[in-house]
Amino acid sequence: MRLDILKQYQAQTKYLVALDSIIFGFDGEELKLLLVKRGIEQEHHTWSLMGGWMQPDESLESASSRILFELTNLTDIYLEQLHTFGSPERDPVERTVSVAYFALINVEDYDHKISKSYEAQWFSMQELPHLLFDHASMVEMAIQHLRYKASQHPIGFELLPEKFTIPQLQKLYEAIFGTDLDKRNFSRKLLSTNLLVKLDEKQKGYSKKGAYFYKINEEKYRKQFNTFLNFLPGNAS
């Protein structure tokens, strides 16, 4: 290593690097966001995104997974880097660059008993509390991204249980886009992708007739993921 290069590096200011997760869930009716009360601001009762610090041996991605695991005890969560926020004023305590990740989880899998150490709660997207720092803009960017992503890729499945019905899926898309969809057009378009496998089993309890369960064709799903365009049925904004 040349000495002048090392010196050039050493002359630079270093910064704290944080990760924040925008965690979406779906309860069958509404789109939800998982928020925590962090120790940091406990006395102010300020809700915030789940977050944490990057450790020296971690990549951004693995730090983000770790932090998510700490809260939910879940692994294999759909996680995608959203944007990095670094304005000098964003954290009044000390300058921090925060890399925001957006996560989709199945609410049923989330066991709130496990992580008692965090005071965590699902909030309807319609009734979000005041958020810490610039977390509200992170959420805003995340919902935009979710809309785009869900319209182009079959990402919605990540928010549902393994077995789901078409009406459930439609409700999810309606929640994401904040609009009503025509069920005939929706199911036609959906089934035409051949990503769904119809099961023999029917959903019980919710409706009298019961809707058939479907699961997703994993193989096709992985294969098509990046070439899957215009998924969103027509009559959404």
Place this chain on the structure above:
Amino acid sequence: MRLDILKQYQAQTKYLVALDSIIFGFDGEELKLLLVKRGIEQEHHTWSLMGGWMQPDESLESASSRILFELTNLTDIYLEQLHTFGSPERDPVERTVSVAYFALINVEDYDHKISKSYEAQWFSMQELPHLLFDHASMVEMAIQHLRYKASQHPIGFELLPEKFTIPQLQKLYEAIFGTDLDKRNFSRKLLSTNLLVKLDEKQKGYSKKGAYFYKINEEKYRKQFNTFLNFLPGNAS
């Protein structure tokens, strides 16, 4: 400020934060990337993306603009955050988190005489040299993003001079997507957006007949930018 909060912040490791720019240009035939030889690695003759360090008083965005200005002397460049790269091994000198921005500039505006301090050169996307660190993956991600973005938004104009012809624009799109387009369908779709204003002037020299120049309707362009969908004519991948 509560003391325990401050302590929690102070216990954290800090990191270097860098910015790297993937700068695209278009010379009328090919899509190009602007690379520099950084002082860092000069003896190895390694090309790299233009980059620099974030300063304590800057946002990521403004640091990125500043660095781009240092190289090109241009302001008002199309600049968009792409992704943040932070694997522990990415910079062997010292752990650095790098926020990558992707930039579109008009090659004619770029005056290589101005920034003699950098050894900079345009490279065809087909013939990129070996790049520093993880810069090759940044470029790969950027080209993917450019393709998506150009298909959904009228972003291509950023790469062209103020006055351009339709055949020029078509060549640009063909370069971005690496495919041929049908000129009849292309110009129909393009003109149907009403984003172009036909000028009286014709391009001289390139073809015998000469093609009409167009400029973009700035007002509509700004307004439509985020709602402009499916711009790409049909017969591109």
Place this chain on the structure above:
DNA sequence: GCAAAAGTGTTAATTCTACACCCATGA
């Protein structure tokens, strides 16, 4: 007058949208 690029229209195929009725079941 001819070579080279510019410019322009039509048709068939596909996809999208709007819309309404019957079905199965539990209460």
Place this chain on the structure above:
DNA sequence: TCATGGGTGTAGAATTAACACTTTTGC
């Protein structure tokens, strides 16, 4: 038996894709 949500088909409209000839002008 009736109320509730599940499931399905069709026709008109709009968009897309494929395709070829005429125009202009510098050489």
